[in-house]
Amino acid sequence: MDIDLRATAHRLTYHARERLVLFRKLSLPEQSAVFPLLSPYVQHQIVNELTNHDVVCLIDHLDAHHANGALAKIETPKRRRLVTERLKEERLGKTEYFLRFHPKAAVTLLNFNYLLLPTSATIDEAAAAIDVHHAETGKIPEVLVHERGELKGEVPLSVLVREPNENTIERYVTRVPTVTYRAEIDQIVRLFNSTKHGKIVVLDADGSVLGIIYSDDALSLFSNTPTSALYDFAGVAENERPFDSVMSKVKHRYKWLIINLGTGFLAASVVSLFENTINELVLLAIYMPIVAGMGGNAATQALAVTVRGINVGEIELRTGIPAILNEVGAGLINGIINGVIVAVVATLWNQDPLFGLVIGTAMVTNLIIAGFFGTVVPLLMKALGKDPATSATVFITTATDVFGFFMFLGLATLVLL
Numbered sequence: 001m002d003i004d005l006r007a008t009a010h011r012l013t014y015h016a017r018e019r020l021v022l023f024r025k026l027s028l029p030e031q032s033a034v035f036p037l038l039s040p041y042v043q044h045q046i047v048n049e050l051t052n053h054d055v056v057c058l059i060d061h062l063d064a065h066h067a068n069g070a071l072a073k074i075e076t077p078k079r080r081r082l083v084t085e086r087l088k089e090e091r092l093g094k095t096e097y098f099l100r101f102h103p104k105a106a107v108t109l110l111n112f113n114y115l116l117l118p119t120s121a122t123i124d125e126a127a128a129a130i131d132v133h134h135a136e137t138g139k140i141p142e143v144l145v146h147e148r149g150e151l152k153g154e155v156p157l158s159v160l161v162r163e164p165n166e167n168t169i170e171r172y173v174t175r176v177p178t179v180t181y182r183a184e185i186d187q188i189v190r191l192f193n194s195t196k197h198g199k200i201v202v203l204d205a206d207g208s209v210l211g212i213i214y215s216d217d218a219l220s221l222f223s224n225t226p227t228s229a230l231y232d233f234a235g236v237a238e239n240e241r242p243f244d245s246v247m248s249k250v251k252h253r254y255k256w257l258i259i260n261l262g263t264g265f266l267a268a269s270v271v272s273l274f275e276n277t278i279n280e281l282v283l284l285a286i287y288m289p290i291v292a293g294m295g296g297n298a299a300t301q302a303l304a305v306t307v308r309g310i311n312v313g314e315i316e317l318r319t320g321i322p323a324i325l326n327e328v329g330a331g332l333i334n335g336i337i338n339g340v341i342v343a344v345v346a347t348l349w350n351q352d353p354l355f356g357l358v359i360g361t362a363m364v365t366n367l368i369i370a371g372f373f374g375t376v377v378p379l380l381m382k383a384l385g386k387d388p389a390t391s392a393t394v395f396i397t398t399a400t401d402v403f404g405f406f407m408f409l410g411l412a413t414l415v416l417l
Contacts, residue, residue: 005030005118005148009037012046020049028206029149032061033118035070044073052079056086061149061208063116065133094210098181098202100314101188102221109218110202110211114142117169119152121145124165126155142212144201145173151201151209178203181210185314192218267401274409277416283350284412287342287359291408294338295366295400302327302374303396310382317383324375331371335364358415362408366400369407373399 008026012019012034023031023046035043035058047055047070055074059067067087074080092107099105115129126143133141143155153173163172178201179191191200195215202210271278271288278284306323309315315323343360347353373396 005034005037005120008034012038013042020046027149028057028061029146029208031058031149032208033146033149035062036066040073043070047073048075052083052086055083056090059083059087060090060204063114063144063209064112065115065129065136091210094181094204098188098210101185101218104221105218110213112211113137113139114144114209114212116144116146116209119145119147119168119170119173121169122165123160123163123167123169126160126169127165130160142199143169144176144209145169150207151178151203176201180205266398267405270402270405271409274413277409277413281412281416283355284409287346288405288408290342291359291362291366291404292401294363295370295404296397298331298334298367298370299374299396299400300393302331302371303378303393306375306378310378315379317379320375320379324372327371327375328368331367331369332364335367338367339363354415358411359408362404362411365407366404369403370400
């Protein structure tokens with residue numbers, strides 16, 4: 001149920017005995033909305049009677065000006081220091097988590113230069129609040145607007161200059177894009193791209209304002225767009241277009257094809273080591289493309305996820321061990337699923353359980369290898385200062401082919417001959 005903030009502030013002011021009970025009955029957004037309306041004396045009493053946890057939650061909902069005022073009203077220096085440290089730790093942790101979208105994103109990217117005013121404030125009151133903020137910080141703040149503690153939008157400074165002082169700011173509120181600090185990285189990046197030359201308000205999980213980020217500042221961190229990443233992933237130059245001339249296309253692509261040819265000879269040399277095995281078990285040649293194809297597909301899946309994570313700054317080599325282990329684990333489980341299927345089919349088709357066991361085991365091993373190299377290779381390329389998408393596909397395909405063939409043909413030699 002909506003409350004009248006000024007009437008509530010009046011009750012809190014003139015009912016001292018039940019003041020704390022009344023204040024605690026309000027929701028956290030309502031507490032943060034009514035708190036600035038109280039006299040310094042009443043604010044002082046409330047702050048010093050609340051628990052540390054409640055004070056931290058309350059101050060976390062206030063803008064910088066009112067938060068500093070609330071902190072100053074805590075009586076004992078020790079308690080003030082404890083509350084301040086908890087606020088800093090919580091805000092820093094949330095800020096760093098949000099900034100995971102790029103490894104070079106600094107905490108300073110998030111801007112705390114804003115005022116949070118109620119919709120009922122007049123333009124004259126807003127101007128006075130801006131003057132106080134400017135006197136304290138030397139900066140002109142962004143003006144965000146809330147209704148009973150819930151963010152409604154912003155009021156452009158141009159409006160405050162030209163409109164009559166007695167008007168309330170509610171009629172001039174415009175929407176401002178928001179995102180929670182817990183949002184997925186792709187959601188954050190999409191919002192930056194759709195809000196070019198604008199601002200985004202970062203919210204806490206409870207809807208309170210964590211800070212403001214300017215999309216231009218965030219987008220300047222990204223040197224590769226999704227389009228360029230797609231070109232690199234295919235081993236194609238970014239400036240190549242569908243209607244380029246034949247020779248232009250050849251110029252852009254021939255180097256990668258030559259490298260791929262060289263790695264193909266490497267895989268062929270592994271196969272040649274088991275020439276006698278293949279001559280005696282010609283059936284192996286039928287299943288070799290299956291082993292290579294499944295390994296290549298699994299590696300491509302891991303590669304695509306890793307390259308995407310690298311492009312948005314979600315992962316790098318020093319933090320990549322959990323991701324590598326997860327991909328290896330996924331490769332193991334997918335390998336078992338597909339290995340059982342191919343083992344059953346091979347056993348029934350060829351009437352040879354040992355052959356089914358060999359190809360099933362080879363499938364499991366190759367998908368583990370695919371998960372490992374599909375994650376490690378792009379991370380290594382990035383750590384070496386190379387584009388992970390451009391070179392990774394060639395080396396990963398080589399790794400899955402070489403190790404896959406070696407495992408398949410090696411097991412066949414040991415078990416079937």
